[in-house]
Amino acid sequence: MSDNTHAAYWAANLKILGVLLSIWFIVSYGCGILFVDQLDTITIPGTGFKLGFWFAQQGSIYVFVILIWVYVALMAKLDKKHGVEEA
Amino acid sequence: MTEIQTLTFGIVALTFGLYIGIAIWARAKTTSDFYIADGHVHPIANGMATAADWMSAASFISMAGIIAFAGRDGSAFLMGWTGGYVLLALLLAPYLRKFGKFTVPDFIGERYYSNGARLIALFCAIFVSFTYISGQMRGVGVVFGRVFDMTVTQGVLVGMAVVFFYAVLGGMKGITYTQVAQYCVLIFAYMVPAIFISFQLTGNPVPQAGFGGQLLDDGGMLLSKLDGVLTDLGFTAYTLGSMSTLNLFCLTAALMAGTAGLPHVIIRFFTVPKVKDARISAGWALLFIAILYTTAPAVAAFARYNMIQTVNDTPYTEAPDWVKNWEKTKLIAWVDKNEDGKMTLAPGAAFKGKKPIHTDPVEFGSAGQVLLTNEATDNRNEMHVDRDIMVLANPEIAKLPPWVIALVSAGGLAAALSTAAGLLLVISTSVSHDLLKKIVMPDISEKQELFAARAAAAVAVGIAAYLGINPPGFVAEVVAFAFGLAAASFFPAIIMGIFWKRMNREGAMAGMVVGLVFTASYIIYFRFVSPELDVAENWLFGINTKGIGTLGMLLNFVVAIVVSRFTPPPPQEVQDLVENIRIPAGAPESSGSH
Numbered sequence: 001m002s003d004n005t006h007a008a009y010w011a012a013n014l015k016i017l018g019v020l021l022s023i024w025f026i027v028s029y030g031c032g033i034l035f036v037d038q039l040d041t042i043t044i045p046g047t048g049f050k051l052g053f054w055f056a057q058q059g060s061i062y063v064f065v066i067l068i069w070v071y072v073a074l075m076a077k078l079d080k081k082h083g084v085e086e087a
Numbered sequence: 088m089t090e091i092q093t094l095t096f097g098i099v100a101l102t103f104g105l106y107i108g109i110a111i112w113a114r115a116k117t118t119s120d121f122y123i124a125d126g127h128v129h130p131i132a133n134g135m136a137t138a139a140d141w142m143s144a145a146s147f148i149s150m151a152g153i154i155a156f157a158g159r160d161g162s163a164f165l166m167g168w169t170g171g172y173v174l175l176a177l178l179l180a181p182y183l184r185k186f187g188k189f190t191v192p193d194f195i196g197e198r199y200y201s202n203g204a205r206l207i208a209l210f211c212a213i214f215v216s217f218t219y220i221s222g223q224m225r226g227v228g229v230v231f232g233r234v235f236d237m238t239v240t241q242g243v244l245v246g247m248a249v250v251f252f253y254a255v256l257g258g259m260k261g262i263t264y265t266q267v268a269q270y271c272v273l274i275f276a277y278m279v280p281a282i283f284i285s286f287q288l289t290g291n292p293v294p295q296a297g298f299g300g301q302l303l304d305d306g307g308m309l310l311s312k313l314d315g316v317l318t319d320l321g322f323t324a325y326t327l328g329s330m331s332t333l334n335l336f337c338l339t340a341a342l343m344a345g346t347a348g349l350p351h352v353i354i355r356f357f358t359v360p361k362v363k364d365a366r367i368s369a370g371w372a373l374l375f376i377a378i379l380y381t382t383a384p385a386v387a388a389f390a391r392y393n394m395i396q397t398v399n400d401t402p403y404t405e406a407p408d409w410v411k412n413w414e415k416t417k418l419i420a421w422v423d424k425n426e427d428g429k430m431t432l433a434p435g436a437a438f439k440g441k442k443p444i445h446t447d448p449v450e451f452g453s454a455g456q457v458l459l460t461n462e463a464t465d466n467r468n469e470m471h472v473d474r475d476i477m478v479l480a481n482p483e484i485a486k487l488p489p490w491v492i493a494l495v496s497a498g499g500l501a502a503a504l505s506t507a508a509g510l511l512l513v514i515s516t517s518v519s520h521d522l523l524k525k526i527v528m529p530d531i532s533e534k535q536e537l538f539a540a541r542a543a544a545a546v547a548v549g550i551a552a553y554l555g556i557n558p559p560g561f562v563a564e565v566v567a568f569a570f571g572l573a574a575a576s577f578f579p580a581i582i583m584g585i586f587w588k589r590m591n592r593e594g595a596m597a598g599m600v601v602g603l604v605f606t607a608s609y610i611i612y613f614r615f616v617s618p619e620l621d622v623a624e625n626w627l628f629g630i631n632t633k634g635i636g637t638l639g640m641l642l643n644f645v646v647a648i649v650v651s652r653f654t655p656p657p658p659q660e661v662q663d664l665v666e667n668i669r670i671p672a673g674a675p676e677s678s679g680s681h
Contacts, residue, residue, distance in 0.1 A: 010669055017177055024173045028166045033335050036159075040326070047299035048308025053326045056162035057154075057384040058295060061169045065377050068176045068370040075181075075366060084672040086361050 009082040016074050020067050027063040032056035095493035102272050102497050103249050106504070109268055110253030110261040118520075118537050128263055128358045134371025136263045137355045139270035139501070140509040141346075141372070142379060143219070144226025147273060147502035152477030154387035155394075158317075158325040161387065163338040167570075169373065169380050170339070171346025176369030179347055180356040182585045184365035185668045188357070190513075191350045191577060192521040198584040199592040200661050202526050207599050209521045211576040212350040214603075216510040216517075217550065219349075219569040223510070224555020226503040229475055230496050232416050243555035246504060251548045254508045254515075255541050259358060262508045269501040274378060276498025280482040280491050281382050284389045287485060298385035313392050320399070321434050321467075325388065337634030338567075344640050345570025348578035351509040354516070362671040390481045397484060398470065399432040403454040406430065409483035414457055417443050418473035421456050422463050428454050435466035443471055507551065515544035568610055571636025575602035579643040588665045594651025602643030609635045 031039055032055045039052030049058075079085035128136070146168065154161030186194055192212055196205030224243050231242025253261045278294075285297035289309060302309050314324040323329045330338075346352065355372075356365045397407060403421060410430075413419040420443035421430055438461035450458045479499060482492045519540035524531055531539070576599050583590040610632045613621040623629055630638060656662075667673075 006666070006670065013669075020177060021173070024170065028170050028339065029336060032162055032166055033332060033339065036328075044299070047296075048301070048310040049299040050310075050326055053159055053162075053310075054299070056159060057165055058298075058381055060166050061377050061381050064169050064173050065370075065373050067173055068366075068373055071177055072363075072366045072370050076363065079363075079671055084670045086363060086671050086673075 028060040032060050091489045095496045098493045098497045106265045109264045113261045113264045114256050130364045130368040133368040135270040136266035137372035138375035139266040139505040143506035144223050144503035148226050148499050151383045151386040152474035155391040155477050159328040160330045167339045167342025171343040172373040174347040180365045180369050181362045182668045185362050199595045201592045204596050209517050212517050215569050215573050216513045220510045220551045221554035223503045223507040230499045240556050247552040254511045255544045266505045269505040273498040273501040276494045281386050284485045294382045294385035337630050337637040341574045341636035344574035344578040348573035351513045390477045393484045402428050418476045420471040431469045433467035435468045437468045437471045511547050514547040515540045518543035567633045571606050574636035575606040575639030588662050591651045591657045593654040594647040597650040598643040598647030601646045602639045606639035
């Protein structure tokens, strides 16, 4: 493999990481800690959950699980595109 | 023996038998078997093993109890201990698997082309693992003490004997397959009572939904009812926090980075066949962990609610059995300050001193309660309830059938033993592979190395047993210490080793030493040397000992970057190594590549 595709693969990888880690930060540190009081003024309809509290104790964890599986899928596609997947 | 004791004994004996059987079936024959299960573990099995390895006595026994008392502040543990997996999956696991060696010090040693760096990493790995293991052993002691009326010493010895057997005999291979079994035991044991209690309180069998549902008895929402009851008694509302935003942020960050930096978790990603499998394994692991972690806050809210309803203003003479049972183990105590014979819950400690001290010989009060020698405090609170008992007592509080109570004990033991075994493996690998093979005696044969690994595991079991009998503190507190250290030492060195080619030996070593020394001295100073000074006014930037690992981690990054700027770049072959681990293709078979 040439150094060019190598660099392109790495750049695409970093972009995926950047997007996924931003979501990771927003749902946990953002919704669960920094803006929890603002979000707590909203109650999820039909439940006793205040929104910020829900993100801190439930929602962030669901998003984390989804993030890893999205990463697995995106990377599998990227490996294939750049021809760097394992035999 | 009572019915519960007989049942518990049966279930625990059954599960222990299962673990030992698996160990004999999967015993290690080569060092590769012993260190990384020959690199042939299926991603789903590896995900379960990682989940069991990871979910310790702190997750199973303590976490819901901490959340029950801390309310929204407890979220730091939930987000921290799961969010770290995202970091692990995206930033570490695939690259470390591609690197294809056995241990974290291996990576640090090769990437920073230095046995000095390897030694520092080795020291961090052993230090973190022993800190963490002492937390597990207290968990084992708590379960045995309550269930079998054993002393903590006897309980720890039984637990260690079992771990010794399968960790020393089976190595990583034995541990992996035992952990798969332990995951099944612990998740079943956690979910059954949670489902029962959720259904009992809210009519909804899914705890994650029942948590936000209506109470069957009065139609109000559980969370708002809980907020109301707590504020009436003078506590902070359950869904409001009392920790500062900065401390919550730092604690969460330390737990996340610590999770990603824990050597016994990282080592699990060396056991799968491919880079792709390392990514998938992390996905399975977090899914299996999330089942427990989304249930725990529900269990916490149910437990707090049930406990207040059954205990507060109840005459001691009518107290349920569990109050009296746990009172014997000194994890519950009642001081009848206003002499009305009723148990009163209010904020603050019921008495001075950390733990209740029974009179010797034991004397009983007018209602039959065990009297204490501790001086009473002048607040209204009369009850001391140890946070570590909430999960174990929860089925009793909710009046669930005895077999459920027995099951929970077996689950707690599975959680503690699986983590202890993973940690023991890190310690023994560090000694036999990183220290002996790589530094002291490079000519050692495969057979001798395997023997050394087993001998190191045996010695580590002994030290762990000692730490279990003389535990340094609460389960979760000790574990938080280990996380702070892992966050401040390994995490930056590994991240920069992968993502910044320019990071060199000098920078990484300086960073690790500064991070570790800073964090360890801050914690040791405030927790052990001068605990009386451990108040917000004295903290650096108002950050407490649990969150200080975050500051240590930042210091590590800064020192490492500055030092590496002023020192020569790493040699070309190391830069090529970094290029190589970034590309999945051509991953070495993880077995025998050393």
